[in-house]
Amino acid sequence: MIRHRFAFLAAGLALLAAASPALAQSAVADKWRWLTFLVFGVIISLTMFVTYLAAKRVKSVADFYTAGGGVSGLQNGWAIAGDYLSAASFLGIAGLISLYGYDGFMYSVGWLVAYITVLLVIAEPCRNIGKYTLSDILAYRNDPKKVRIVGAISVITVSTFYLTAQMVGGGVLVKTLIGIDYEISVVVVGVLMLGYVLFGGMVATTWVQIIKAILLVTASIVLVMFVWTPYGFSLPAFLQAVVADPKVQANVAALLGDKAATMSAAELGQRFLEPGLYFKAPIDQISLGMALVFGTAGLPHILMRFFTVPTAKEARKSVIWAMGIIGGFYVLTIFLGMGSAINVGSAQIKTIDAGGNMAAPLLAQYVGGGADSMLGNLFLAFVAAVAFATIVAVVAGLVLAAASAMAHDLWVGVIRGEKNVTPQEQVKAARIATGLVGALAIVIGIAAKGQNVAHLVALAFAVAASANFPCVLLTLYWKRCNTGGIVLGMIVGTLTAIGLVLVSPNMTYPKLIKAAAQKVVDAVPAKESNLTADLAAATDDAAKTKTRNALVAMQKEVAIAKGNLDKFKSEETSLVGLEKPLFDLRNPGLISIPLGFLAVILGSLLYRDKRAEDMWDELYVRQNTGILAAKAAAH
């Protein structure tokens, strides 16, 4: 039976190997693709073997959702790190550092600080009170049906945003790395993920996360060794090489534009280690920081991880481990990003991917000996395979969280009633919901091809911070919190976060794009005659080259502008019918998080529920002492 199911997974792998011989520009040359597939095959086989072992252990519904509460703190810490170091944070932050220096590093700090909130106020109470889902905590002293409905909607919303970003990002990543068609890689990610979750439940998902996190950290340490050894493991010496690098200086000069004209080469290099190359709007950055620091504690797939450990003490231990691993990883990212900036160079990083996501993979290729060497391509293949495993693993965790909200909260909790459902039916409902969410993920992934989804991760964090976090925090720590507050808080938090993004600069505004493009096109004649005059007047070769480069850059700009004019020919307004954003805030957290809290407080005060207040002592004693919590993990 189980072996049969695995034929299905093997088919997915074969599909991957057979995919698309036609190549666009990708990081791996044709000649070396077999090597990439070999490494992919080894890593995927390893995770499938783990799933095969795990599948035998998944019998009850607790096994499926929470691995029966039998995960240790150390294992869970690695799994949390695996869940969190998604492709966005691993490839994205290395890329930001390689292109923008200091700002990229500063961005990574918020991702670690987020775990302090999780450690201090969320992890242990959740373990002591909850069972499978976030709504279990909310339902404890409130009207279970109402709370489960709004809780499930919010969980499914957050997971879907995150999932879409991962699926689209994954499809693009695999295409960029090895040239497989976008649609095929989305299907392969979906099929593999479904294989892990359907057969292995939380046991397999946990182990896939652990394996992937260990591979990721190992690969990063090896790369950092290569990058740092020439400088005798001295941080000042390494950074001195960074600021003295002509590629870095040229990159900074290009970022600063006119302001760079009066700066010396040394000043330009040093500028790379100073703030302001990436983040231009301080308020936006603070808003993003709020969404990260409070949103992580409301992410359903992260909260769910605390139900997999047996005790609050193990939950605490798992956050400590996760903080060590995640923080250590981000420190390594400085070397990955800056190492890529001096060894590969921003120009080459950007030719393959403008957002810088290829910085770490290209660095791997470089330290192994370059694009023509076997070792270089083996390293690249390894990093690519880890990135691929990352996407599959993160998607698996998200699908499990969304499926548990659907099956446990909506089907079992609201529609059927917990007492009327046999354990067998619960497991069946969990698997069916997983299949549904997984199929949906594949469909959305393909439908969203070519969309700009970068802001979807930020949106997922914003909804988690504005809806889930205030509800969970206040039900755990405020006696008066009740059903009215939870329902209002969930609705207001979710809607304001989404609504603010819909009218923000994140959306595409065709009229503004066309106006900007028209301006570029209109400026061409004057600029061209100026540059031609400069070229004629130029006396030395350096000045001539500079002018010629400026001409080439101008032509590129014009081509992009013309492309935009053509693309948006018949469109005037954004998705919600606006010609321009209503305000400048890209991240809604600054407004939506306080509104979410306010809604929970107002809703609670207006609704008044004596039962919720009477049960406060029970909830508060349980969350602090863990009385009865062992029972939840014992079965």
Place this chain on the structure above:
Amino acid sequence: MVDAARLDWKAIAAESRFQALHHKKSRFLWGLMIFSVVYYFLLPIGAAYFQELYKIRVWGPINVGLLFALSEFVVAWGIAFVYSRRANAEFDAMASEIVRDVEKRMGGKG
């Protein structure tokens, strides 16, 4: 077996030992929480409004801004360490004492 319905939660909550745990833990946790949030937001606020300070070079190319950003990691780990030490040594013992007592009174072993 301890049964939730048979426990007098109000009485446990009112016990002096639980109250002691509650006061100690609350003060400690929220103190750390506020400190960590303030310390974190100083970084982006400083990067936006005190750029000249961040640019001051301290050790070779290493400037105040880089040191501050690195210190965020040290502080985060420090908070985790301080909290886990206190929780392992003090809060866990206080909580398990309360649990043991409740279970003894209920006549079961839990």
